[in-house]
Amino acid sequence: MRPVAVVGTGSIGVAFGIVFASASRYVRMWDPIADSLGRARHDIADRLAMLASRGLLREPAEDVAARITFHDELEHALWDVELVQECAPEDIDLKRRLFDLLGRHAPADAVLASSSSALIPSQYGAGLDFQDRILGAHPGNPPYLLRVIELVRSPETSDKFLDLAAEIYADAGLTAVFVRKEVEGFLFNRLQGALLREAYCLVRDGVATVEDIDEVVRSGLGLRWSLMGPFETVDLNTRGGVQAHAARMGPAYERMGAERGQHDPWTPDLVASVVAQRRRLLPLDAWEQRVRWRDERLMLLRSFKDLQEES
Ligand SMILES: NC(=O)c1ccc[n+]([C@@H]2O[C@H](COP(=O)([O-])OP(=O)(O)OC[C@H]3O[C@@H](n4cnc5c(N)ncnc54)[C@H](O)[C@@H]3O)[C@@H](O)[C@H]2O)c1
Incomplete structure (x- = not known):
């Protein structure tokens, strides 16, 4: 080499x-x-x-x-x-x-x-x-x-x-x-930026303290994200997968975006593309098994964190 x-x-x-x-x-x-x-x-x-x-x-x-x-x-x-x-x-x-x-x-x-x-x-x-x-x-x-x-x-x-x-x-x-395209911040910092922008707004508007937000990520979102990305997370959160999630939660997320002056609806074509990509990665008939996998991994992480917090 x-x-x-x-x-x-x-x-x-x-x-x-x-x-x-x-x-x-x-x-x-x-x-x-x-x-x-x-x-x-x-x-x-x-x-x-x-x-x-x-x-x-x-x-x-x-x-x-x-x-x-x-x-x-x-x-x-x-x-x-x-x-x-x-x-x-x-x-x-x-x-x-x-x-x-x-x-x-x-x-x-x-x-x-x-x-x-x-x-x-x-x-x-x-x-x-x-x-x-x-x-x-x-x-x-x-x-x-x-x-x-x-x-x-x-x-x-x-x-x-x-x-x-x-x-x-x-x-x-x-x-x-x-x-695949030259965009400022690439994926890592764009995703991080989306979360940080909202976190700053929530602190500014008195909805939560800095520590409250860090706690929600540390004990909630982040624990799952150490195993899965945001698409797999919502795919496994809802029976019927990401398609069902988008139907159920899409309008609420659109309203939250509009509150911040952002208008990027999850159009039927966009959702269809995400669903097709997810189904190639995980057919729906393997969904139950993957949910068990998620829970087992979270149990391992939970017991590791509990051990750390006790020591
Ligand atoms: N720190 C992070 O979290 C992080 C993460 C990913 C990418 N990056 C990127 O990595 C790059 C470096 O960041 P960093 O955090 O290591 O910065 P840093 O300030 O720790 O290190 C920069 C180094 O570059 C040297 N330097 C100064 N002028 C130079 C020159 N003309 N030619 C070559 N070296 C020169 C400095 O002496 C210093 O050792 C940046 O482009 C940054 O955006 C940083």
Whole structure:
């Protein structure tokens, strides 16, 4: 396996170093700001020790750390890499200049991936000759524990580099989700944003305190969401699945949206598309069995949480 480079060694850079190195890749870290590399070396050792103490590494922490090297020269960090993971601050001008530099110094067959949380590859790749290699690869934080990555392509990104990126992340234990259109915030932050927008409104309007809202998510919604997404949740909540749920709850959700000035009704065509996708994943005749699966998993989580709260 060829090495990867991590460019920018703050929170996300450190975390990607751990992800790749614990999956047997050699990782070269580079950062232009004084002291950043020293801090990254320390943070990596600290996180690896924590992971090892929980049995989450396949080999001793020192063996994983030994695959990570720290470089003062960008050219040294980029030599022969298969992928560059850009983890610099969320600043469009900085990222654009950086991608120009990366494209000129990294191997011509290397994927150039940005960790950006909201910027799109058409923005930071604008006007560059090698846009076919540039894509967004947005992790959850920290990616050594949240094992999903959003891959965002611009119209210029080639299938070849997108597929290569997905393969490299899969080797590192991250499941790729393909974002099919360039939208700000992708899926992770759009979904999180929808919940946060409503949470802020509820606090503003005196409906609940911050702690009340966190409690509803911690003990209610979040416990289920650690097993299932919002579509599977409502599919299993209602006999008859998501179709029955949309018929029963759609009008109420539409009124709640209208209260916030949002008008995005679940039209019959849209519901039909969601139902068709869910039924391919779970035929209705397997519904009862999946509900039992959900309850068993929730029981496991509940007993783990109860144990934690008692100790
Ligand atoms: N923190 C999160 O929760 C999170 C989650 C997912 C994605 N991201 C994204 O990851 C990227 C990095 O975020 P972070 O939280 O690690 O930031 P951070 O501030 O912790 O780290 C940024 C690093 O970039 C370095 N840097 C500064 N100028 C640079 C340059 N010109 N070239 C290369 N490196 C430079 C800094 O020295 C620092 O070490 C951002 O685009 C952010 O949106 C962050």
